[in-house]
Amino acid sequence: MNQGPNASIGTQRLFVWLAIAGALLFAFAWIALMRFFPPPPADLPADQVAALYSAHNVRFRIGVILALIAGGFLVPLSIVISVQMARLERGIPIWAILQGLTGAIGSAFIWLPAVAWAVAAFTPERAPELTAIFHEFAWLMFITPLSLFPMQLLGIIYIAFTKEEPDNVSAFPRWLGYLTAWQLVQSFGGPMAVLFKTGIFSWNGLLPFWLPLSLFGAWYAAICWTLLRALRCQRAAD
Amino acid sequence: MRRGGSDLMQDSSAVSPRGHIPGEAGVWLLIFGEMSFFTALFASFLHARNGDVAGFAAGQAQLSRTIGAVNTLLLLTSSLFVAKGVGAAQQGDTIRAPRMFALGLACGLGFILLKGVEYAGLFARGIAVTSHPFFAYYFGLTALHLGHVLIGSGLLAGLTAATRRPLAKPSHFALMESAGCFWHMVDLLWIVLFPLLYLVA
Numbered sequence: 464m465n466q467g468p469n470a471s472i473g474t475q476r477l478f479v480w481l482a483i484a485g486a487l488l489f490a491f492a493w494i495a496l497m498r499f500f501p502p503p504p505a506d507l508p509a510d511q512v513a514a515l516y517s518a519h520n521v522r523f524r525i526g527v528i529l530a531l532i533a534g535g536f537l538v539p540l541s542i543v544i545s546v547q548m549a550r551l552e553r554g555i556p557i558w559a560i561l562q563g564l565t566g567a568i569g570s571a572f573i574w575l576p577a578v579a580w581a582v583a584a585f586t587p588e589r590a591p592e593l594t595a596i597f598h599e600f601a602w603l604m605f606i607t608p609l610s611l612f613p614m615q616l617l618g619i620i621y622i623a624f625t626k627e628e629p630d631n632v633s634a635f636p637r638w639l640g641y642l643t644a645w646q647l648v649q650s651f652g653g654p655m656a657v658l659f660k661t662g663i664f665s666w667n668g669l670l671p672f673w674l675p676l677s678l679f680g681a682w683y684a685a686i687c688w689t690l691l692r693a694l695r696c697q698r699a700a701d
Numbered sequence: 702m703r704r705g706g707s708d709l710m711q712d713s714s715a716v717s718p719r720g721h722i723p724g725e726a727g728v729w730l731l732i733f734g735e736m737s738f739f740t741a742l743f744a745s746f747l748h749a750r751n752g753d754v755a756g757f758a759a760g761q762a763q764l765s766r767t768i769g770a771v772n773t774l775l776l777l778t779s780s781l782f783v784a785k786g787v788g789a790a791q792q793g794d795t796i797r798a799p800r801m802f803a804l805g806l807a808c809g810l811g812f813i814l815l816k817g818v819e820y821a822g823l824f825a826r827g828i829a830v831t832s833h834p835f836f837a838y839y840f841g842l843t844a845l846h847l848g849h850v851l852i853g854s855g856l857l858a859g860l861t862a863a864t865r866r867p868l869a870k871p872s873h874f875a876l877m878e879s880a881g882c883f884w885h886m887v888d889l890l891w892i893v894l895f896p897l898l899y900l901v902a
Contacts, residue, residue: 624872624876637725637727637872638726638727638730639727640727641727641728641730641731641879642727642730642731644731645730645731645734645735648731648735648848648849648852649735649738651845651848652845655841655844655845658830658831659830659837659841662749662834662837662838663742663745663838663841664837664841669741669742669745670742670841670845674738674741678734
């Protein structure tokens with residue numbers, strides 16, 4: 464029975480697939496049921512905001528339920544990333560700890576907005592201004608918090624550039640380091656949405672929404688792929 | 702993008718007679734990606750400007766071309782220092798290389814300082830992001846660029862510290878060149894931003 468560091472490879476693979484399935488389920492709920500793609504304009508009047516939640520109220524709430532179930536998808540992914548980082552660190556794996564903790568806490572900003580969206584949809588007959596408050600709360604919480612994500616990315620970048628193992632078997636090839644660095648640099652557009660209600664800097668605009676979202680999608684797909692490839696190589700070497 | 706790159710690279714490019722691409726493939730993913738993102742933002746600015754040419758011109762008239770031009774000069778100069786620094790480090794010059802990177806960093810910090818002066822001047826005249834769409838773009842685009850300058854300055858500070866000793870591995874050289882390329886990109890983006898925001902008539 465293998466008791467070495469590679470004993471958990473099967474579980475790690477399962478975690479990556481959980482993260483993929485969770486992200487897809489969340490995307491389905493958010494796009495198909497909550498109909499938030501493309502996002503509602505940030506300058507929408509309160510009565511139209513309220514209509515977003517009352518028009519297909521039950522469908523919307525089912526979407527929220529699925530989003531709440533799937534919303535933790537970043538956690539298993541962060542754990543596998545951390546385990547893979549720890550393999551490559553010397554001594555106490557502090558970069559892996561930083562990445563895992565920030566990934567886990569940061570994932571709250573994916574499912575917490577879903578709770579606020581649930582509140583907005585919960586009492587469709589209330590005054591529109593009250594619904595609009597939770598609508599804004601949810602959207603700003605979803606788009607703008609950048610408190611943890613850059614720190615999560617830092618460790619991945621560091622490992623990609625300092626590791627000793629070859630790129631073609633690594634979970635963190637150098638190109639992923641650069642892709643992650645790009646993600647880090649571009650993520651600063653998000654908080655700008657606090658200042659703008661219209662145009663490319665608003666929460667439905669090019670900078671806080673479209674560019675980071677497409678980049679996050681590419682980054683997420685890329686790291687899932689490199690993790691699965693690295694796990695395959697580690698199992699073969701075992 | 703790399704001034705003086707070809708002669709600096711001669712001794713390190715012995716492996717490849719076709720010439721040496723600075724940095725590594727990955728950093729060009731980042732650089733071309735960034736440039737296409739910024740191109741989308743520039744296109745969006747020009748599109749908005751076409752809808753309100755007079756309003757955008759009035760906003761532009763509030764900006765200080767002098768500060769903008771000095772900042773352009775600062776970034777161009779810093780790019781030159783960085784290119785010299787990369788060359789010096791490749792020749793193992795542990796005195797000249799950190800000095801060049803420190804000079805490049807000083808220019809970058811000067812840019813940041815002047816940007817602060819410029820913002821403060823506009824705020825003092827009651828101009829804010831919400832004043833007019835022109836200023837939404839002006840503050841949004843320059844702040845985003847300023848974020849890049851800050852990150853780049855961090856990289857230059859790192860290079861200043863790292864090149865005091867000879868670089869040990871090929872990957873260290875690749876990283877240094879990549880950081881240099883990033884700084885040249887920050888410079889290049891400003892060279893597009895400056896005429897777009899300050900000069901286009």
